[in-house]
Structures are given as structure tokens and as C-alpha cells.
Amino acid sequence: MTAPVADSLRVNGATLHYEVRGSGPLLLLIPGGTGGAAAFDGVVDHLAATHTVVTYDPRGMARSTLDDPAAEQHVAEHADDALRLLDLLSPDAPARVFGTSSGAIVALHLLSTRPDRVERVVAHEPPVVEVLPDVAAHRAWLARVRETFRTQGLMPAMSVFATGLKEDGEATAPEAELRLPPRAAARAERTMAGLPYFVGRIVPSFMAYAPDVHRMSSLTDRLVLARGRDSAGELPCRAAAFLAGRLGVPFQHFPGGHVGLTTHPVEYGEALEASFRTPIRA
Structure with a gap:
């Protein structure tokens, strides 16, 4: 894998660790779950052949530290972090942005609030449950996740979380972002270390996020x-x-x-690269 140029950026209430590879149009990759820059290890070299690729650890995860470790987390603040990276690394041109899962929610908010800074957003399975007609049931499920985490701890809460993600409600290993990546032990340890933060503060806030559908309806060309x-x-x-x-x-x-992204990295990277060069058909 190509060695990145790594640096840090001070933002409101946090210090972000970010990495840059390649050359060409700027492509910012926003991970989901407990993933940081390492979540894109399997695709970054492919993308860096045609882009200047920026990966980073979201605030509070891995090497991106919070000034206040107990601070509540908000989609808007995470999107502002992404904006600060764009302003630093692509100040004169809009950038391409990819986000997956909770990272896709960040990308959607960035598009809605600062479309002038975004050429195109690719959002992979943003869990925006607030748009669903049966949202009340999902709000009740998220409340159970929070209460289980408070009263029983991490692993029982992860089980409740995973059950609610499945169509049949069957309890399985928490596939969505909580499955340990099959990489080095150090990376697995970082994943486990980030789970309490993810379940306790990212899930409740991000899955309560309601996208601005009216605003986004005018931005479907990107x-x-x-x-x-x-x-x-x-x-x-x-x-x-x-x-x-x-x-x-x-x-x-x-x-x-x-x-x-984890299970099919080669094919996923090819599909992602194609999504930025294929014309959007509304």
C-alpha cells in the first residue's frame, strides 16, 4: 500500500488525524461506524491512481482526539470537520466526497449545507431512518439500544442494535460497521476501543438525523x-x-x-471510482 502523507488539523473541540495519497481531483472518504482512515486500506491505492485521496479518523475515533472526551456528538459538527478538510486541501475547487453508513449521513449534511464545496457526493447506505414511514418503531428500537447500553453494557447493546438492522429481526453478529476487520491485531484493538463511543454517542445522534429532503431535491445533479x-x-x-x-x-x-468495503475491497474500489466518472441520470 502506498505510504500516505499524514498530518493533523485543529477543528472546534478536536484534533483530526488525516492522510493524503495520490494526485488529481480531491476525493474525501468519510468512514462509518468505528472505522477511521484504515477502513479504506483496501481501496485507497486504486482510488489514488486517479485522485488525491484524503482519509481521516472522525473526531473521537482512533487518532482524532476530543478536547472533552465526554462531549456529545452531532452530525453538523462532523460535517463541519469534513468541510475544514476540504477548505484546507482543496480551497479553490469543489471536491468529490464519499461516505458510507454514518459517514454517508455526514456527506449528505455537507452537501445540503455547503453544496458550493462539493462537486459530487456518493452516499453508500446512509441509515436515515427518520425518512421511513415506520420511523416510530425505529425510534423505539434506538431507545432500547440506549437503555440496554446504560443498564447492561456494550455487548448486549450491540446485540439489540444488530437485531434492529436485520430485515427479519434475527439477532446476528452486528454486521453494520461492528464486524471486526480481518486485519492486524492493532487495528482490531482500535475497532473494539471505539465501540462504546460509537454505540453510546454516534448511533443515538446520527440515526436521529433527518435529512433536508427539500434542500437536497435541488441538488440531485451531484x-x-x-x-x-x-x-x-x-x-x-x-x-x-x-x-x-x-x-x-x-x-x-x-x-x-x-x-x-471490507468484504469486497477490489470490486468496491472499482465501483466507487466509476461512480465519480459516470454521468448522473436523474
Whole structure:
């Protein structure tokens, strides 16, 4: 893998660790779940052949530290972090942005609030459950996740979380962003270390996020919504599909399921690169 140029950026209430590779148009990759820059290890070299690729650890995860470790987390603040990276690394031109899962929610908010800084956003399965007609049931499920985490701890809360993500409600290993990546032990340890933060502060805030559908309806010429080919019926895919229907934009299919970035990295990287050079058809 190509060695990155690594640096840090001070933002409001945090210090972000970021890495830059390649040359060409700027492409900012926003990870989901407990993923940081390392989440894109399997695709970054392919993308860096045609882009200046920026990966980073979101605030509070891995090497991006919070000034106040107990601070509440908000989508708008995470999107502002992404904006600060764009302002630093592509000050004179709009950039390309990819986000997956909770990172896709960040990318959607960035597009809605600062479309002048974004050439195109590719959002893979943003779990925007607030757009769903049965949102009340999902709010109750998220409340159970929070209460289970408070009263029983991390692993029981992860089980409740994973159950709610599946179409049939069957408890399985928490596939959406919580499956340990099959990489080095140090990376696995970082994943585990980030789970309490993710379940306790990212999940409740991000999955309560309601996208500005009216605003986004005027920006569909620069938005691609994507789903995993194996994700049919799962909650993040269903929410993203409903949003695509509301906006009248087509769905692009990526290899694998919600974590296809991990399970099918070569094919996923090819699909992602193609999504930035294929004209958007509304």
C-alpha cells in the first residue's frame, strides 16, 4: 500500500488525524461506524491512481482526539470537520466526497449545507431512518439500544442494535460497521476501543438525523445514492432506498452488503471510482 502523507488539523473541540495519497481531483472518504482512515486500506491505492485521496479518523475515533472526551456528538459538527478538510486541501475547487453508513449521513449534511464545496457526493447506505414511514418503531428500537447500553453494557447493546438492522429481526453478529476487520491485531484493538463511543454517542445522534429532503431535491445533479447488492431488506439499505425514491434519484449497486468495503475491497474500489466518472441520470 502506498505510504500516505499524514498530518493533523485543529477543528472546534478536536484534533483530526488525516492522510493524503495520490494526485488529481480531491476525493474525501468519510468512514462509518468505528472505522477511521484504515477502513479504506483496501481501496485507497486504486482510488489514488486517479485522485488525491484524503482519509481521516472522525473526531473521537482512533487518532482524532476530543478536547472533552465526554462531549456529545452531532452530525453538523462532523460535517463541519469534513468541510475544514476540504477548505484546507482543496480551497479553490469543489471536491468529490464519499461516505458510507454514518459517514454517508455526514456527506449528505455537507452537501445540503455547503453544496458550493462539493462537486459530487456518493452516499453508500446512509441509515436515515427518520425518512421511513415506520420511523416510530425505529425510534423505539434506538431507545432500547440506549437503555440496554446504560443498564447492561456494550455487548448486549450491540446485540439489540444488530437485531434492529436485520430485515427479519434475527439477532446476528452486528454486521453494520461492528464486524471486526480481518486485519492486524492493532487495528482490531482500535475497532473494539471505539465501540462504546460509537454505540453510546454516534448511533443515538446520527440515526436521529433527518435529512433536508427539500434542500437536497435541488441538488440531485451531484448526488449518487448507493446500496450493497446483498443488502436488500436491511435497515440502512431500506432507508437509503426510501430517500432515493423521495428525491427521484437512481440507486447505484455496490459489491457485497453494508460492509462491502471490507468484504469486497477490489470490486468496491472499482465501483466507487466509476461512480465519480459516470454521468448522473436523474
